[in-house]
Amino acid sequence: MTLALDRTESLTCHDVPAVVGADLQVPLVNGEQIGYANLDHAASAPCLAAVRDAIDEFLPYYASVHRGAGFASQVSTKVYERTREVLRRFVDARQSDTVIFTRNTTDSFNLLARSLPKHTSVVVFDTEHHAALLPWKGPNVRRIRTPRTRLEAVSAVDSALAECPAGPRLVVLTGASNVTGELLPVKEIAAVARKHGARIALDAAQLAPHRRVSVRDLDVDYVALSGHKLYAPFGAGALIGRADWLRAAEPYLAGGGATKVVTESAVVWNSGPERHEAGSPNTVGVYALGVACEKLAQSWDDVAAHEADLLDRLHRGLAAVPGLSELRLFDAAVDRVSTVSFALDGFTPGWLAAVLSAEYGIGVRDGAFCAHVATKRLLREAGSGAGQAVRVSLGLGTTTEHVDRLVLALRQIVARGARWTYAEQDGRWAPVDDPRELPSFLR
Numbered sequence: 001m002t003l004a005l006d007r008t009e010s011l012t013c014h015d016v017p018a019v020v021g022a023d024l025q026v027p028l029v030n031g032e033q034i035g036y037a038n039l040d041h042a043a044s045a046p047c048l049a050a051v052r053d054a055i056d057e058f059l060p061y062y063a064s065v066h067r068g069a070g071f072a073s074q075v076s077t078k079v080y081e082r083t084r085e086v087l088r089r090f091v092d093a094r095q096s097d098t099v100i101f102t103r104n105t106t107d108s109f110n111l112l113a114r115s116l117p118k119h120t121s122v123v124v125f126d127t128e129h130h131a132a133l134l135p136w137k138g139p140n141v142r143r144i145r146t147p148r149t150r151l152e153a154v155s156a157v158d159s160a161l162a163e164c165p166a167g168p169r170l171v172v173l174t175g176a177s178n179v180t181g182e183l184l185p186v187k188e189i190a191a192v193a194r195k196h197g198a199r200i201a202l203d204a205a206q207l208a209p210h211r212r213v214s215v216r217d218l219d220v221d222y223v224a225l226s227g228h229k230l231y232a233p234f235g236a237g238a239l240i241g242r243a244d245w246l247r248a249a250e251p252y253l254a255g256g257g258a259t260k261v262v263t264e265s266a267v268v269w270n271s272g273p274e275r276h277e278a279g280s281p282n283t284v285g286v287y288a289l290g291v292a293c294e295k296l297a298q299s300w301d302d303v304a305a306h307e308a309d310l311l312d313r314l315h316r317g318l319a320a321v322p323g324l325s326e327l328r329l330f331d332a333a334v335d336r337v338s339t340v341s342f343a344l345d346g347f348t349p350g351w352l353a354a355v356l357s358a359e360y361g362i363g364v365r366d367g368a369f370c371a372h373v374a375t376k377r378l379l380r381e382a383g384s385g386a387g388q389a390v391r392v393s394l395g396l397g398t399t400t401e402h403v404d405r406l407v408l409a410l411r412q413i414v415a416r417g418a419r420w421t422y423a424e425q426d427g428r429w430a431p432v433d434d435p436r437e438l439p440s441f442l443r
């Protein structure tokens with residue numbers, strides 16, 4: 001099979017940071033090789049080349065942090081502690097905010113959930129990613145249905161907060177939906193939250209890789225984010241925000257590093273961010289996260305223009321695919337990041353994703369994207385009973401050729417189906433007798 005596309009590099013006119021793997025070749029089931037079209041940035045973004053280079057430079061100095069007297073330990077400690085300031089700047093946090101390193105957004109929200117004062121009321125849209133939906137427990141958690149306009153979303157939070165009992169209140173909200181890419185009215189909801197004396201926790205997992213986030217401008221209290229979605233896939237994330245609840249909470253993990261003094265009968269815990277960072281920290285991951293944040297912060301205009309062009313191209317292409325319905329919480333005019341989920345009439349999402357991979361070298365995500373309520377509801381509203389969708393997410397590693405290849409592939413599949421046989425096994429679709437070999441380091 002020959003794709004009617006230019007397989008060589010396709011250029012975009014914006015000067016965006018380079019990613020590792022931009023030249024990756026992957027096998028097709030017909031024996032050919034093709035440049036990998038990674039259209040799954042929203043799940044995990046590729047590593048920035050600048051991050052890889054910085055880690056290479058740092059690794060000879062990598063050593064224990066906080067506890068070592070050696071020179072390399074001091075360098076490592078400096079790298080780790082300095083990155084708190086980098087993160088604070090990246091999200092334009094208040095000087096008094098604490099920066100706690102975690103594994104990812106899920107970890108950050110679980111930490112925050114454990115740190116809430118007793119009887120805190122929590123208001124959260126039911127369409128949130130499970131990481132933002134599930135950590136809150138108890139009778140004071142109110143899950144509200146996401147309305148169909150941003151304006152109604154603001155008043156839905158207003159009403160929910162008005163019904164909360166007296167006491168501390170928290171609204172948990174994503175900046176950008178991981179299903180539809182649409183931006184939520186964070187600033188407006190934060191203003192309503194203030195009126196009710198509530199705090200706001202922003203899930204920036206999908207927003208921060210695409211847009212500048214300002215804690216001060218949005219007037220939010222906490223921000224959670226993940227390094228692997230921010231082009232720094234080394235296992236670190238962060239929770240940034242008001243220190244008081246976190247300082248008063250039981251340590252997230254009990255162990256070394258979180259303590260000031262331990263005696264035979266007592267323990268005095270640290271009151272700073274270390275309180276919740278027991279155990280040897282992920283210094284490499286933290287450094288990678290900081291470098292990625294610094295690099296993105298230097299490039300926002302180009303990043304935004306690059307992604308807006310690609311998203312526009314994708315939308316125009318998908319509009320010409322018969323039977324395709326894009327999932328949306330709000331109307332089409334709402335600002336969004338470069339993530340699009342859709343259903344395609346008559347095609348199973350898992351099967352489609354397998355064909356795109358095996359015959360076109362394209363990586364997309366299929367399923368309900370850890371936002372089951374949102375995905376299933378939007379699919380029902382789009383007239384699809386499948387319960388699953390395909391998600392295409394663009395980012396710094398995406399080229400116009402990737403987008404064009406996807407659109408052409410979908411049109412070809414709709415017109416004439418697949419050229420290989422596929423079977424479902426353990427819930428995943430895959431080519432039957434898949435001839436594609438794994439890379440040699442896995443063989």
Ligand SMILES: Cc1ncc(COP(=O)(O)O)c(C=O)c1O
Pocket residue numbers: 042043104105106107129131132174176177178203205206226228370
């Ligand atoms: C909006 C949103 N929030 C939270 C998460 C959880 O992120 P992580 O898996 O890095 O903890 C994701 C991951 O896809 C997400 O898209």
